[in-house]
Amino acid sequence: MADSFATRARLDVNGKSYAYSSLPELGKRFDLAKLPYSMKILLENLLRHEDGVTVLPAHIEAVAKWDPKDEPETEIAFMPARVLLQDFTGVPCVVDLAAMRDAVARLGGRPGQINPQIPSELVIDHSVQVDVFGRADALDINGQIEFQRNQERYSFLRWGQKALQNFKVVPPNTGIVHQVNLEHLARVVMEREVDGELMAFPDTVFGTDSHTTMINGIGVLGWGVGGIEAEAAMLGQPSSMLIPQVVGFRLTGKLPEGATGTDLVLTVTQMLRALGVVGKFVEFYGDGLQHLPLADRATIANMAPEYGATCGIFPIDAEAVRYLRLSGRSEDQIALVEAYAKAQGLWHAPDSPHAQYSATLELDLADVKPSLAGPKRPQDRVLLEKLGENYRSNLQGLIANRAPRKTEVKRMDEEGGDQPQAEHLAASPQSLIRIADQDHYLKDGSVVIAAITSCTNTSNPAVMLGAGLLARNAAARGLKAAPWVKTSLGPGSLVVTDYLKKAGVLADLEKLGFYVVGYGCTTCIGNSGPLPDEVSRGIAENDLVVASVLSGNRNFEGRVHPEVKMNYLASPPLVVAYAIAGTVDIDLSTQPLGKGSDGNDVYLRDIWPTNKEIGDMIAATVGPEMFAHNYADVFKGDSRWAKIASPDGESYAWSAESTYIKNPPYFDGMTMQVGSIDDIHGARVLGLFGDSITTDHISPAGNIKKDSPAGRFLQSRGVQPADFNSYGSRRGNDDVMVRGTFANIRIKNLMLGGEEGGNTLFHGSGADAGKKLSIYDAAMQYKAAGTPLVVFAGKEYGTGSSRDWAAKGTILLGVKAVVAESFERIHRSNLVGMGVLPLQFKEGENARVLGLDGSETIDITGLDDGAAKTATVVVRKADGSEKRFEVRVLLLTPKEVEYFRNGGILHYVLRQLAAKTAA
Template identity: 85%
Template sequence: MADSFATRAQLDVNGKSYTYFSLPILGQRFDLSKLPYSMKILLENLLRHEDGGMTVGKDHIEAVAQWDCKAEPDTEIAFMPARVVLQDFTGVPCVVDLAAMRDAVTKLGGNPNQINPLIPSELVIDHSVQVDVFGRADALELNGKIEFERNLERYSFLRWGQKSLENFKVVPPNTGIVHQVNLENLARVVMGREVDGVLQAFPDTVFGTDSHTTMINGIGVLGWGVGGIEAEAAMLGQPSSMLIPQVVGFKLTGKLPEGTTATDLVLTVTQMLRSLGVVGKFVEFFGEGLQHLPLADRATIANMAPEYGATCGIFPIDAEAVNYLRLSGRSEEQIALVEAYAKAQGLWHDANSPHASYSATLELDLAEIKPSLAGPKRPQDRVLLSGMKDNFHANLEGLTANRPARKTEVKRMDAEGGDQPQAEHLAAKPKSNIRIHDQDCDLNDGSVVIAAITSCTNTSNPAVMLGAGLLARNAARLGLKAKPWVKTSLGPGSLVVTDYLKKAGVMDDLEKLGFFVVGYGCTTCIGNSGPLPDEVSKGIAENDLVVASVLSGNRNFEGRVHSEVKMNYLASPPLVVAYAIAGTVDIDLTNDPLAHTPDGKPVYLRDIWPTNKEIGDMIAATVGPELFAQNYADVFKGDSRWNQIASPEGESFQWDESSTYIKNPPYFDGMTMQVGSIDDVHGARVMGLFGDSITTDHISPAGNIKKDSPAGRFLQARGVQPADFNSYGSRRGNDDVMVRGTFANIRIKNLMFGGEEGGNTLYFDKTGSVGEKLAIYDAAMKYKADGVPLVVFAGKEYGTGSSRDWAAKGTNLLGVKAVVAESFERIHRSNLVGMGVLPLQFHAGENAKSHGLDGSETIDVVGLADGAAKTATIVARKADGSEKTFEVKVLLLTPKEVEYFRHGGILHYVLRQLAARKAA
């Protein structure tokens, strides 16, 4: 390990001596006084990992130390997180790859025990529970039973990983949501760890396989969401390349006014930052307003970083962070290390801390925050509570524009003065009469059919959770209830929340309004909202009603919450309860009665809204370290269901060939120690010709598996009935399912067929005769049998969306050698490289259309020069023999990426390194 600037120093705390790399010592050479907190974290990371230039060199350290806040990002650096956190949807394929690598390294002469995460890697099972049962006392038990039945194979596999892999731990189901568990228990803030035999202290930094990993930024931990491939690389000791970012400062002043919540604040912050534009940037919060902002409020703001588009949304370490560590039951030894290290490194924030220099700055007075929601389709579209009724009507018009007019019978006076029924087309407000829970009800446009207290964004925050409980208490005392057509659910986010709701005595009140605990997972926020009652579904379909959900989540994209619900609004937990009582979003809760008491008296929202003092007093009386200590004492142990799962034993996983959930992937089939080269591509066919904004959802769907899709046909051939398909997300451990789902999204448009939707392409046999229309998977397998490589052409922003590893893995397994796009999303480009698929970029102003491509061509990619070339030439040949030649950029951006690519991908590179080490 190099130390060009001689920053190695000692820190004595808790009777131990820690080695650390001192920023103040470096500050004697460079002026670091104006460097943002997050940049100091990056700088320390480089100091600690300096290796003479192979990964981190002196010039990288100087580039960050002399950071120009106004400069456009153009300098690449390597970042090594201290740990990795995973959720089960994205974590299962990571563990599958590790198991497959154990098999492969054995065949290469190595030892399976060589394959282990090199840094702490913790997986929280939180994405699998669904709200099948709700509104009853046994909902938690029954949903848990269904969850285990659906996911037994996956859970058995994860138990094998828990027992067999070093540095890998699993938080079992029914414990909590990954980011909440991370905040409440897993985060160290400062790591104290032995590295190469030396006890070191360094900042806790984290990669997570979920976008909202940024929640941990609220306690001063730098981290963000990455794709599974990037996470695996970090687990195996490989650096992640990134451009030195710009940092936007967000100054907070004042304090929140009466009647507002952290949710109202974060929706305002999200709207402001989206308007500014912070994609690819860090956001850092500062200002005197921090002293009035509890840690849980900070975590709520940090959680939403993906929604305002930033890489992270970070707060500094200060007294409030230390208070939270103590509140959440962290040891006094750990707390002392955090405080001592932060102060020694100049990372501690207090009223006298100098303000940093930022690339841009926003300012918000917390006193100006007003009650808000966001929707009905995007989290950045904030709506004042007072404007909700108008917002609903404005959006309703667009959603009902193509709905047929209803034929309504009206009475007209005839010539003799009598009534004469006549049928007329009127713009009458449609409604469906349903009978549910022994009540006759009317469903209308705007009816709230889902009211869900869900998502770590808010469930981690005692103020809004106890606020919801107090509102429920006040409502129950007046005899108010949720409307019978509303599917109510409470997903507390962690066992701690349930305990303090019970201790406060408000759980009974929430249950009186139908908010029974349904599970400890993401539930409705990720679309695991479960089916609506049959009566409600039929009522919606009968008149094509535009109904709504109100949830305390962080995402409300179209179709995400429930396929039958067209309007989805994000709101604080108290407002979720309020809208469940109102039963509609076609209401102004600031002026209209929320409901009426059994004796007919109007009740307004202001009548039942708790005061800030009531909420604060209840937090002080109920939330304490003992709740965290008792609930996290055996966090990795699990309940009886978990511990009764049978799982394979041994260093290597015993694959079950009949499994449709877990399968040994073919990435390493036939692999040898011989490193390959980056060769030109000849005679390729075009698999897809796509336009702009092809997302990872388009490339690798996460939702339902269609019965007549390639994946659906495969599962049925294996004896799986459609009712048991589960989702693509739950089957990410089986490449047979996932490769068939790649490019199978029903909304994707292959421009070979104009504007037609669906995952199809044209297959040309070796004669080059007229193309045959086939599903992309089916065509790809025919091409593979023919020995024909494939390429994809696309427009701008290829691979945006969730950083889904299967979007790259599936592309590789289909036989795609190169993707040529106008621009790429950063993580997806990196994932393609990591899976051995070459990303190529059109020159500015050029695209497939400008070059006259229609998808019928054969393609050569030449001039790659084994990765030495910055540009390559594409030769496109038409059936008539005419050619079109143009140049593209080769997006292998660093020497390390070139090396990965020669090996066939990052996992192949690591395998050969480990096998060679064993052989030596």
């Protein structure tokens, strides 16, 4: 690597001598004193990867001279130190690596050449579902069901665990990916031999889950990316990014009595959403850091996707080092972290000078009040005392179109039998349900799910032990959870269960129904499992608007459970409180939770633990020995994992019968010959879309419908609808996923007048000419006829979560180019990485302005093998008329042109590796 600015220096720690790229050395040429912490991390990354091709001295200088007021426009190449995967998004990454092993062998290379080039770790945490709850064997039964559902996927991942170098798998039943990352996987400072020399450098990470940002809480720069970007990083390819703006968030004071880290993060989320930080870095600083435990920092960092930022980072300081020691990291590693951070000017002390920021916010922690967020967005914070009012105001919009219905209301007679009353028109309907031989009324506002779940809070001993103490106090007063509430406890790691047990509060949580149901992302990602039949019937009977209260980070409409229309985020202690109350139509600051065993009202203030009680319990229960014990054999797994049969060998033994794992067709017919970027002739329009088509619209997601192309395919393979599982679980099978691309029930193809659903008008030949077909069925007919396809769209094409299958499915459908008014940056990059050409309309032009209706035949000319900055689109109508317009070619760097000539980034890497063998 080059060293144009002579920054190579040495650091001696633990008897080892490390080479490193010194920021203080660079500081002799540029004023780096006011650079934010996160910008220094980016700067070091460029210094270390300078190669004269991808990273130039001009890129280093651009970051070194960063002006906080500048709008982002300079692109740089960033290379993370490692990659973090969860199983839903990680499986297709491993599938691609397995396919590349087969392909490189066909090209004359060795299968064993294909490995991640940087440490890549996958945590299986997205597959467990809350099928069973409220009983001591819930964890065991849910685990059994999980393994039955995911046998094929787990067998495949076990092969990867054995066959791939630089790749490790954390088996199921261990914890949530981000918490395992925080507690064990994160290094904070990495060491690696490079060209025979031991180097030290900051731990940075790409994760295939948006909440990868949780690791920002301990000073590690990282964020969520799509699968293609993660695969590129795994294979040693840098990621292009704009030099960001950095928003500073100053924290002062300390949290008051009764306020939790959850209340703090909901406040921060609301403030940052109001400011607008999409695409920006957020950096926390100020005197308040010294009063903010690492767990609270991680809670704030975790929610960066909810406040819209790329990251929400805290610096390395004494608290970070304390946490490393608490979580059982070695003293050698701790010494390296502290020495390196201080040598690089990355260490934060209370008297450290403040950086300059693009914008700043300030919060006095003393002003934080107990809060929730909802009922459908994490940034919509609600004060605890205003929740009932918030529920009632939102209820009106949800019941506006609900038809009044006649309901037979029953009442209990003196002997406990049912006495039906006359039918009446129910203005406020309620459904009589029977649970455990007792009758209860389910109403609008009833809490039917109370879940302590998700990495946001389950990493935080203060709120977890706080929930346990509140449960203890509630049980002592004789309070119980309302019988219609589905209660669940999903600890973020085995460590959490250990300290809950040691503190004696796990038993108290269980008394209120909060039994451990699994270790993974459960309710927060929609794996909440079915509601009890009686509750489901009660909701349906009167179309009730019921609620969930969860300690997660996302509460979007339809995400938690399809039958639950209101979802509120809250701290774990408040989750327990609302389980007892059984409704969100209540003000817990003034109204009682219920009556105790003595017949008296019990209020939330009566059972809320003090900060001192919680702090004393943390000090007495949480220690390094718990982390050391639980992570000693973290990659080994339990007996179920050990019993899973998996193939051996460098190459994977694909099964033709599998509907979960399949060798994708990306490399079929591939040779060592690099292609060219040719003009496109005779293309047809597959979709004509408007603005804001997101990757949720494009990418297969959620449940698989019985009558969808994917559903019909699975049934043709003998899979019953009850066993469909989800698109997420089948991401390793392209036959399923390509059928779900553009199949979203809410996508609007303007070729059909804006009708919702994944359909198109087929303009090919044959019996279906002029007919409405599913996008998949039409694409396959076009492909059989050798007809290339294009997609036209409006502004902000590909926004949302950057999903790999939004690009993979597009290319497999036969789409050669997407022409849009504007693209989301990462989706544009993913299209390039899969060999789909992104083209941009000229300012003021779009399909509507140009009079396109989707019936046209399309030529795209003048590409000049990727050298052209613009191309000509020639549109021919059925009547023979012709129209031409210019578009911008969005191959933005020489590297992207090279990727595209190769057919995509995976093909590029394959040829590079095969060429090394030939040499």
